[in-house]
Amino acid sequence: MSEPVDFDSLVTRLDVPMSVITAAAGDERAGCLIGFHAQCSIHPGRYAVWLSKANHTFRVALMAGHLGVHFLDRSDRDLAELFGTLTGDDVDKFSRCEWETGAQGVPLLVRCPNRMVVRRTTMLDEGSDHVCVVTEPIEASVGDGPFTPLRLSDVDDLVPGHPVDDRPRPPTERGS
């Protein structure tokens, strides 16, 4: 079934805040820009992120039990460009930014004090181009200074390093 004509323009109106997800497995580090993320439980606290099946970060996250979730500030557009327009399949993004090792070996972006380390609890793949990863926050920090989220409208000119159509074929039955 085709989706309603105004679906894209409707959800674009939300102007979601942008985040960078990071993960490590063995010697491999990964990270990508995401707009699909939200708190999804209060007690217990849960946070969901949706990762594109096309992304290098998705493949590394499959092998990582923990993720870093960084809320980007308006001053972080350069980080959005680095993590959203390049792919870890071609470049080491972490050689181009300052990072440190956080809890559970998760790579954390030094520039982003508003961040969490989360533990993966569940994954949901309903056949679409993104997989829902539900997580439990195990560490959260809030920056000292003011914070104005970087929003989709600040980065909607960026071209993703991996368009969703890059996901492996054949597609699942529902995704075709």
Ligand SMILES: Cc1cc2nc3c(=O)[nH]c(=O)nc-3n(C[C@H](O)[C@H](O)[C@H](O)COP(=O)(O)O)c2cc1C
């Ligand atoms: C505005 C914007 C929003 C994006 N939102 C998501 C998202 O919610 N989930 C996701 O997995 N990728 C998203 N991407 C795509 C990845 O950030 C992009 O393809 C990245 O280059 C993948 O890097 P990787 O292959 O190193 O993981 C978005 C990209 C842009 C530019």
